[in-house]
Amino acid sequence: MEEEQTHLNSRKAAILRAIVSHYVRSGEPVGSKTIVERFELGVSPATVRNEMAALEDAGLIFQPHTSAGRVPTDIGYRYFVDAWARDVRLPPDDARRIRRFFTEPRWELEEALRETAALLSRVTDHAALVFAPALDRSVVRHVEVVRLAGDRAMMVLVTDTGRVENHVVTIPGHIDDVQLEQVSEILNKLTADVALEKAATTISEGIERFPLELRGAVSTVVSALSDELSQRATERVFLEGASNIVDEHKFADLETVRGVIGALEHRRLVLEMLADALGGDMVSVRIGSENPMEQMQFCSVITAPYGSPGNAIGSLGVVGPTRMDYRRSIGAVHEVAAALGRMLSELGV
Amino acid sequence: MEEEQTHLNSRKAAILRAIVSHYVRSGEPVGSKTIVERFELGVSPATVRNEMAALEDAGLIFQPHTSAGRVPTDIGYRYFVDAWARDVRLPPDDARRIRRFFTEPRWELEEALRETAALLSRVTDHAALVFAPALDRSVVRHVEVVRLAGDRAMMVLVTDTGRVENHVVTIPGHIDDVQLEQVSEILNKLTADVALEKAATTISEGIERFPLELRGAVSTVVSALSDELSQRATERVFLEGASNIVDEHKFADLETVRGVIGALEHRRLVLEMLADALGGDMVSVRIGSENPMEQMQFCSVITAPYGSPGNAIGSLGVVGPTRMDYRRSIGAVHEVAAALGRMLSELGV
């Protein structure tokens, strides 16, 4: 993951930094003259040009056409991020905004996460994603199987962290309500304070506690439960601010925009983007072609895990054009992840 | 609602129809020559021109510039829809696609609705919306109050239609688990087979059945329940295919696209679009400026209620550019609404 990056002498580095900074703001290729005028390097444009030629050879910048200035390549952005966008502090305004958001009390987890995504989107002006906590370590508080109609029944499970899972199961009609209540009762005794991820196996192992004629129904419930826990991941992604993708002209053509918006509609793809953030414990940045996905070649994805350090329970991030303010975006993602982690730990999640 | 529309003689009507049909397909202003060539009217271009001048005076079409053909105005589209896009049949392919979709069995309501939105979006190539059934007539099957941690508890309610409502409530810590179970038990007896919308009042009226020291907690649950039912409406909207809005060049400028995508992100606005469809029992079409919302001035919104006739339980629809294939979109919305209604009634919703 951590490759040794190209080494640049300090002047080349300063020039690269100037190019990235200025291009991100202006959106136009940066020429040698502009750099000398706007950034204090103490050298002439000619010197800058020589250095720029070297930077171009190194693949960090390129010229859209012969008589234009330089634009950073994905590799150039990568250098910028590695060298200057680690451990940055947010502008005080943004920091305050985030802090204020998290001082308001929030009880409903889903709502809180959705609003967190909205906040992140507003602060960064990018599309924002929040992947709900895995809650693997949460513990079963209650299980219930309720007859709906015909042979359909509803399995409901509540955890100590306030997560409610429900799934429709098919239970033969000859099992009556009294028996179902019996099932619920035994299920509750079996799984009381059992970790969510172990619930299914705990029930399977305790199957002999159920009357013979009910065991079929119980195993249906067990498989419904495992399904639920594995499949529902995609429903636990919150996306806000997708319209930011259409903003201005940060993306070259409409087809790209369409591709990105389309990709964001696919919960699985979005999940993939957020999934690997769970591994590390730092902010992760994927720039343009570093993204495995076809449609994301012109996007940068910034993600971070949240939860207690070294033990991520979820992740969040933003998606924007490669031409973005990395320092600000990284700072915001970092800050919101930390604040969300704190909030959840106070909530006991 | 049903205003008397401008009367047009049959030739004017035929010409308007030709203009709308051709413009929707080609995206380019339609001239008199094109009409004569492509549509069999039996008259010369000059005659068509005279008629077109009249149509323009009537406000049904307009010229983008002097030497261009004509383009329908919102009023022109309105005439077209009223005159020729009522009770249309879908192309057999689309109809088959929709039918096939609804033959697959689906147990999970939310998932089914989300997929219905996706289907509608694919068939029409527009953004599609589905507003989940109100389920007002569904009946309480089970209520449970489960202690989470500290003074927080979870209220869970299951209806016969498989809807699960849950809400975190604050219950003083001095009420122990046994007492909570007692509460659940009495709640269940009170609300068994009571209509969802009457559940809260039923509980309030039966408050004297609860031990004195628990009544505070019960009223907390009651207010949580009412909140839940009224507020959660916005979370019951499913949107799919928003990326279709970015398609091709059907919208004039990017700012418009951004506005529309942004509007679709606001659940409340989307809800408003779908809400008034609940009233009628027909497909409703709002063309361009007929939409009350600022951002929707260049969109058409086609909606329809679903459920048993005269008793809508939800609604669905599509959002696209005013330049859309109304017959096809209206047909698809109509067909999907009908099919979804059938499916839900089979499901007992």
Added chain:
DNA sequence: CTTTAGCACTCATAGACTCTGAGTGCTAAA
């Protein structure tokens, strides 16, 4: 060896201009 002034060169962009043709409205005849 590094820096920089000078200069020729490139090429995207904008503006001016023309040409073309699609489409019109009007008039007068059928």
Added chain:
DNA sequence: TTTAGCACTCAGAGTCTATGAGTGCTAAAG
């Protein structure tokens, strides 16, 4: 009432030119 004929309009495409931002290279200066 219809339509042939015709003059007129004007957006868009094409061509051409001028402009200037920006370059790389060379050779002198530090």
